[in-house]
Amino acid sequence: MHGFIVKPKYPVPMKPKSNRKIKSFPVGEVVGRLEAAYGGPPPLGRFGPMDELVSCILSQHTSDTNSYPAFERLKIALPTWEDLVAAGPERVADIVRSAGLANQKAKSIIRCLVAIKEKTGKYEIDFLANMPIREARDWLSELPGVGPKTASIVLCFAFAMPVIPVDTHVYRVSWRLGLIPEGIGENKAHDLLLESVPGDLAYRFHMGLIQHGRQVCKAPTPLCGKCTVTDLCRWFQEGGPAKHSALLAKVRLRRQACKRGVHAKAQRSPRWNRGELRRREEETANGRSQ
Numbered sequence: 001m002h003g004f005i006v007k008p009k010y011p012v013p014m015k016p017k018s019n020r021k022i023k024s025f026p027v028g029e030v031v032g033r034l035e036a037a038y039g040g041p042p043p044l045g046r047f048g049p050m051d052e053l054v055s056c057i058l059s060q061h062t063s064d065t066n067s068y069p070a071f072e073r074l075k076i077a078l079p080t081w082e083d084l085v086a087a088g089p090e091r092v093a094d095i096v097r098s099a100g101l102a103n104q105k106a107k108s109i110i111r112c113l114v115a116i117k118e119k120t121g122k123y124e125i126d127f128l129a130n131m132p133i134r135e136a137r138d139w140l141s142e143l144p145g146v147g148p149k150t151a152s153i154v155l156c157f158a159f160a161m162p163v164i165p166v167d168t169h170v171y172r173v174s175w176r177l178g179l180i181p182e183g184i185g186e187n188k189a190h191d192l193l194l195e196s197v198p199g200d201l202a203y204r205f206h207m208g209l210i211q212h213g214r215q216v217c218k219a220p221t222p223l224c225g226k227c228t229v230t231d232l233c234r235w236f237q238e239g240g241p242a243k244h245s246a247l248l249a250k251v252r253l254r255r256q257a258c259k260r261g262v263h264a265k266a267q268r269s270p271r272w273n274r275g276e277l278r279r280r281e282e283e284t285a286n287g288r289s290q
């Protein structure tokens with residue numbers, strides 16, 4: 001038999017690269033391609049450190065579209081941090097209602113401000129600029145309402161430190177690319193990415209992955225056909241799309257079987273029989289009376 005090569009219509013996964021060392025991952029190449037697809041990130045320094053911290057607490061569990069107007073209203077209504085603390089949680093919650101979870105966020109913001117005042121004697125965190133990154137992140141993370149993600153956002157956006165805030169998009173795209181193991185959680189991912197992404201690329205990497213996660217590498221089904229980094233993606237190279245389709249088909253079949261099972265069970269149940277009996281009796285009675 002004569003062998004001949006048939007050119008595949010679709011990109012075929014290459015040999016698995018699971019032994020690839022994370023440190024050798026071409027981060028610069030990924031960042032360059034993502035910026036070519038989505039454009040470069042906006043300049044840093046939108047807010048000062050305290051504004052960034054408070055706006056970031058407000059933005060938890062909601063979009064920037066909801067939280068920014070709330071933050072602006074807060075700054076106009078209560079221009080100084082002293083005003084904000086003195087106003088109390090109920091008034092603050094009324095002002096930031098549109099950001100969602102207003103009662104909880106108002107309390108967190110006030111408790112956070114009070115803690116900063118107790119620790120430093122003023123409402124200011126500029127001194128973090130002179131601390132090593134991990135120490136600065138730990139210091140912020142100890143404040144009420146501030147977790148590793150909020151701390152990293154403040155250090156990245158307000159202090160331009162080379163940290164990578166890990167949100168749901170950064171986390172998902174990072175493990176699909178093969179930069180972090182699956183299932184390690186966002187907190188550990190902060191540390192691993194800090195080690196594997198060069199500092200000068202941290203902010204661009206963060207912003208590129210967010211755009212990619214929103215537009216192409218979506219959860220639960222990524223649009224790999226539109227992706228520009230398939231050749232660098234571990235999930236794709238290890239046959240992720242085919243496995244994912246098979247899994248979805250299995251889930252669909254199981255759901256259908258489950259629905260059929262529930263229906264059959266309902267028909268066997270005495271309650272269903274009583275209801276069905278009553279319905280049939282009513283139909284019969286109506287038929288007679290007509």
Ligand code: SF4
Pocket residue numbers: 173176177216217218222223224227228229230233234235236240
């Ligand atoms: S190839 Fe698919 S899974 Fe990998 S980064 Fe691109 S969209 Fe995400």
